[in-house]
Amino acid sequence: MPISTSERTADKTALREALILRANEAGFDDIGIARADARADLPARLQHWLGLGRHGQMGWMAETAARRADPQTLWPDAKSVIMLAMNYGPEGDPLEALERRDRAAISVYAQNRDYHDLVKKRLKQVARWLAETSSAEVKVFVDTAPVMEKPFAEAAGLGWQGKHTNLVSRKLGSWFFLGAIFTTLDLAADEPHDDRCGECRRCLDICPTKAFPAPYELDARRCISYLTIENKGHIPLEFREPMGNRIYGCDDCLAVCPWNKFASRTREEAFHAREELKGPLLADLAKLDDPSFRALFSGSPVKRIGRDRFVRNVLIAIGNSEETRLAQEARALLGDSSPLVRAMAVWALGRLVPEETKGLAPAALETEEDEDVRSEWRYWLR
Incomplete structure (x- = not known):
């Protein structure tokens, strides 16, 4: 039948x-x-x-x-x-981490x-x-x-x-x-969800780098998540200061959404924040070499950007910290093997102790071969 x-x-x-x-x-x-x-x-x-x-x-x-x-x-x-x-x-x-300028803000998911x-x-x-x-x-x-x-x-x-x-x-x-x-199953579909944003624009207004040209539009090239994770090169000057201490991703637009009133802490223990990644000290992160970076971020999505890009981000946070005691971490990386790291070490040192950086620039320019790093030194001689 x-x-x-x-x-x-x-x-x-x-x-x-x-x-x-x-x-x-x-x-x-x-x-x-x-x-x-x-x-x-x-x-x-x-x-x-x-x-x-x-x-x-x-x-x-x-x-x-x-x-x-x-x-x-x-x-x-x-x-x-x-x-x-x-x-x-x-x-x-997660926005509370942005107030601790000597520490790093890592996106919640990472x-x-x-x-x-x-x-x-x-x-x-x-x-x-x-x-x-x-x-x-x-x-x-x-x-x-x-x-x-x-x-x-x-x-x-x-x-x-x-x-x-x-x-x-x-x-x-x-x-x-x-x-x-x-x-391949032909299942009954659910109804699409209606837009419930209304007149709210908190997520747009809080973006530090103005990555939203208009509501519902994202220019990834300006997004801190893109800059700290996907961008493999030097981070443009205009975005460094707005990055603050965000060294991997950015939660600002997510965190301010009023619909988070329905959010709750995850029941999945694998997503509970590890203590060592909840606001780690920038000074400690700046000292990471490749083996220690891999060990710290074993099993973490952070591992995929590699030590050099990660320390690049850390140095930007150090430059934004206003903590002159962190200048020693930037000094220690001026001779790093990675141009990404050397360039941001110059920038960070210049932000914290500009006169010292200006004094070091002439001798550094005599030996530095990478043009991007040379450009960072020349900036402090302008």
Whole structure:
């Protein structure tokens, strides 16, 4: 006897309820479903953003644009996109770290284990169960894959992209990771979430580097998260002072969102901040060589930027600290093997003890071969 429409609907409803239960058991805090073709607007939007050059050095975004903007280009057989959220809410207000100028502010998400590994492992658990239960094909994606998670999470009803372009949730506030399961199952889709930002513009106004040309638009080249993580070269002068003591990422636009009234501390211990990464002393971080850097940030997302870029960021924070006692850390790095580090050691020393830096410049220029570092020395002779 053929299966009736009502029976198929009941089966889909039962599968959906079981899927939600399995996702919760795996540690996810919210789940929603979108059709794979739910965001037909994405290719044009992404190309416009790329055309403006707002992706900066993130060339991989342009290289994977076609697959990134359309799940069915990435996987033609995909019919549904299951979006899952995992809370990483902090214990306190991360903006308090900005007041301790002799210490480093590390973005909340990077104060413990790298979320990619943990979220992907949990996604695979859910996807494996779904494949075994339904005989459908599945693929999982977390952040680094060419998937636009935020627009599809919006389409799946998990929240909405705020004026800062990040996803905001009425359940979790601003603090959550996203993962995606693509499947050949034709699942009932959730309703897209409405925009709830209203007239609020706190996230726009607090940005230290004015990275938002307009509401709902981000110029990554001006974003402190991009500058401290993705930017492989020297950080432009105009952004150094606004960086303050932010040495890896920036939480400002997330932290001020009023919808954080619904946020709570994560239940996942792997995302609880490690004590040694909650406001570490800049003086200690400046002393890190490659082995000690790797040891300190083992298992952390910070590790991927490498010691040189990290110490570059630390030196900018030292230059912004107004703590002249930290000048000794900058002096010690003037001869570092990395031009990235040497250049910012000059800048930091100049900020803290400008007359000393001016006096050292002539002799330094006689031996320095890197033109970017020479430029930093010349700045103090102007």
